[in-house]
Amino acid sequence: MSASSRWYQLLLALFSLNAGTAVADYALNMTQGVTRTSQAVYDLHMIIFWICVAIGIVVFGVMIYAMFRHRKSRGVKAAQFHESTTMELVWTLIPIIILVSMAIPATRVLLAMEDTSDADMTIKVTGIQWKWKYDYVDTEAEGLSVVSSLHPDHNEARQLGADADLTVFGDTYLLDVDNPLVVPTGKKIRFLLTAADVIHSWWVPDLGWKKDAIPGFINESWTIIDQPGVYRGQCAELCGRDHAFMPVVVVAKEPAEYAAWVAEQKQAAVDIANSADRVWTKAELMAKGEAVYQTNCAACHQPNGQGLPPVFPALAGSAMATAEDPAAHIDIVLNGKAGSAMTAYRDILNDVDLAAVITYERNAWGNQASIVQPADIKATR
Amino acid sequence: MSTATADHHGPARGLMRWVTTTNHKDIGSLYLLFALIMFLIGGAMAMVIRAELFQPGLQLVDPQFFNSMTTVHALLMIFGAVMPAFTGLANWLIPMQIGAPDMALPRLNNFSFWLLPFAFTMLLSTFFMNGGGPASGWTLYPPLSLQMDAGFPFMIFAIHLAGISSIMGSINVIVTILNMRAPGMTLMKMPLFVWTWLITAYLLIATMPVLAGAVTMLLTDKFAGTSFFSAAGGGDPVMYQHIFWFFGHPEVYILILPAFGIVSAILPTFARKPLFGYSSMVYATASIAFLSFIVWAHHMFTVGMPVVGELFFMYATMMIAVPTGVKVFNWISTMWRGSMTFETPMLFAVGFIIMFTIGGFSGLMLSIAPADFQYHDTYFVVAHFHYVLVTGAIYSIMAAVYYWLPKWTGHMYDERLGKLHFWISTISVNVLFFPQHFLGLAGMPRRIPDYSVQFADWNMISSLGGFVFGLSQLMFVWIIFKAIRGGRKATDQVWEGAQGLEWTLSSPPPYHSFNQPPTVR
Amino acid sequence: MTHSADAYYVPHSSYLPIIASIALTVSVVGAACWFNGTASGPMTFYIGLAMVLAMLFGWFNTVVKENLCGLYNAQVDRSFRQGMMWFIFSEVMFFAAFFGALFYARVLSVPWLLGDATGLATHLFLWQDYNEYWPTNGPANAGGDFQTIGAWGIPALNTTLLLASGITLTLSHHALKAADNARTVWWLIATVALGSVFLGFQAYEYIHAYQDLNLTLASGVYGSTFFMLTGFHGFHVALGTAMLIVITIRAARRHFTPDNHFAFEGVAWYWHFVDVVWLGLFIFVYVL
Ligand code: HEA
């Protein structure tokens, strides 16, 4: 969006009485969300908010009254009182009572939120710099796996200095992914959150909570979404350079539609497994490889393969990517490099994607080296 | 009891005076100057942040550099600006307020100060190293912080040095207060600024070593193969957070207790009425300090603690509102039926009370664990802590500077400019930080250089407020500069209603404050 | 200088603090370069260290001289005492961070990795084969299999040595108060000897751990906490021993009088603090 049109809208917002409608609908308050939890949290938020406002009015009211009435310029003589145990007791006890009355509903909501028992299905969520991986752990979707990265169009638009028109994305700029998490409505879904590299935090405001994804540990949370729809959120824990570009999109579908989606995904997985057994042409690998590269690797190694030395090495002309024997290259992509940001892609990409991206890296940007077949990857695994 | 210092020498001359000085006023001035410089650099970094966030899209800086700006902005403001500014005030004021000749351990005092420029030069030098400056947030959570490149050990050691400085400085404060009071200056007669600093100093010596331990473990995890914070070796990244916040939460009260002391000094002066509830103020301060040790995990509600833990930390955190409320109510009772005038220090003090309380309210909202699941790591938190830090800590420091500047320099500052500075700052700072509440509630995470377009308007407004607030601080620098250079002569008492030992000394005070210990009624 | 015996002594401007700051900075810059593998790192570090030592020497020399000149009155003496006390307190908190790490790992994170207590699913999905409580090097078997050092060998002996050194030091203090200089010095020498033997055993134990038990800093969280705690403590014992040597020499030169010997007492507090920390270590690191 250009600066001038923003300015214009800003002026509109400032000078029109119904600012809310003059500008794209931005919110002032917390969302009420689409789950019972999010509604409960919203209610709690409003209770404490209004209590604070009320206390504020009383406290500031007294203070401002004093500031107007008890000024020297009005000829007031200062009183000299400076102690009152009664008053101290009063303003110790009243806040305590107020706090207790806040703590009770808060405790109720908290206990309900932490109860993950009796879930209908379980999804494992893994945060990876900078994407999410979803594994369906049980039910008919068992074995399905979705890797969810920032949508390529958005990825292009958000490059430094890109003169992109952000209005085309509407309210979803940076909040859209290539493959969303699809879940059924009306089911209690248990989420198991973890991470592969650094701490991330999985957050969809409409569900009413966020929870950290911690490498080496599993955190639990749950939700029941009653309304079909698309719910968007973001990673909420600083996780490095592209923390801002790690959206979460949850698509809730009616159970029947959801079942169809699962069947379709399962078929696609079978197709990929089958295609891994055939020999691919270089052109096929390069085409697929470029797509995989742009979504998975370009964040660090850059779209042009130049990397951001010294932290993210260039792949164009890299010794590893141009060596005749691809073994080392396969190894680093498969297993990552401990102690660096280079993640292990073993469980993130399938054999075809891996073969394709490695082939691509070995033959793009002036590199010229051997191609790698899905079968080679399978053999190395 | 001793009687006097026998050292009647004036200051040495030239630059080396400042390098080698053991005088509490010289060292106080050095601290204050250092803090001001750090405030300007840290503020300039905030301006980079606000400029990048002016509109959606990435216009100015790489995301990695943006993260460094956020991180170093916070480190400079907290460890470089607010803490040294308070230490500078302590150096200037504590000996004068308790009737002591100087700080108890003058050479150590100089050492505490001079560590700081080296520490922060080291920290800033990481920007020029491979991989750039620290970019994992001021909290330095592993494993992310371990991904930092060549600058990593320099950053860690910079924190160690700054920590040594704080610990030595606090020991000095404690010893001065406990051992150097003039005859008759009993503990319960000490000005509240002295009291709050005494308690702050205890917080510091209890928590800075813990921070040092935490970053030492980061260092060995990176370089010596230890697994404190790695699950693969049986450790836990969350363990770092517990240790960090065991330091970090008391740290935020380190940044506010001296502010309470300052406000408690200024209000009675301009209300011409004694402070209401002196002893409950002291007890409230002590209660806040005590509670601050058992609330740390409210920064970690979303890490997946067992639910009993979440409940405990929620209740404990909410409790802090009680003693803090006691302070606020006592201040208001001090103003009540006073005979008030509103010179610049008073304006800043009143601004402090209102806006700090707003920040306190949002803090209370954050303490409600289930609601924090939504607030956490959004701009709502950013709004909260800037209200307590900028319109809290920074405002109190500005109030203190205006209040004591005539005493320090012997010249009145320009009252008209001072008031102007207050009003421009107060309007712009609210334009800057109030909309961040909305942004956070609407779902904008913190620590991001680019955001979705529905957050655009409030970000633009916030940035505009930020630029005005930033520029108006240049006024502050100018006013101080002018008052140092000259101006209307200040009387010894300076303010009509000022009470306390420091106002019995000449303006500016003699090089050694009390050669003969004063008698306290 | 016109100092009456009664005045609180405020020293003149001094080069010591700035030298101290520079020395510390040089050494940490050296250490940082060393960590980064820069060739000049170690050299810079040692130069910094030498500067720190020289500075300490100069600083204490100044203080000793001022003291001997009678510049310090009772109030200055109290300042030093209180300063030392709170310094030791801050050191206690430094150790507390590492003890905290030990407790957290043993009581919380390792059981969580095993899926205990909270019913968390961690062990079901991430570390299926992991089943050792403590000692442990974690589910990834970091650093390879290792053995631990039993409590009742050298560590128990070391405990006795340190406790004994606490007693000898107290005896020395009593002798000092009784103005019996010879005994003061002898008991101090005994204390230094006990401390040194402790350090010798500690060094032997480390070598043994690294060479025979494969217990290293990299042995997961057990190795990390073990070496961090004992190492940090050992470092303090070394410092304490050095301080003891200094006051032994000073005692031999009759610097202390029965009612003016802050340096002696400061070192003694420090030594007792190191002693108490060791007891904690012995119980929580070795015995339990
Ligand atoms: C000067 C610094 C300062 C101060 C004083 C405070 C004060 C408080 N803070 Fe704040 N806080 C920070 C600095 C500070 N904070 C910082 C820097 C962070 C973010 C760190 C990071 O993540 O980077 C943070 C984050 C933070 C969080 C974590 C948020 C998150 O990350 O999710 C929480 C949660 O509980 C919290 C709570 C509180 C509370 C309850 C108080 C209380 O002390 C407030 C008490 C005051 C009042 C309540 C107002 C006056 C009282 C009355 C008028 C009496 C009557 C009132 C009632 C009965 C309601 N703070």
Ligand code: HEA
């Ligand atoms: C005492 C502490 C303190 C102070 C004073 C400030 C002051 C300011 N802070 Fe900051 N801030 C923190 C402590 C503080 N902050 C902390 C702890 C964080 C969290 C970091 C983290 O997430 O890890 C943070 C994070 C933070 C963020 C969130 C960044 C992110 O999440 O990515 C933002 C964004 O707006 C911000 C803005 C500002 C602004 C505009 C000021 C202004 O008040 C600054 C005003 C001062 C000046 C501008 C300097 C004076 C003027 C000049 C030098 C002249 C040049 C001026 C112009 C060119 C206009 N701060």
Ligand code: CUA
């Ligand atoms: Cu992942 Cu932030």
Ligand SMILES: [Cu+2]
């Ligand atoms: Cu806190």
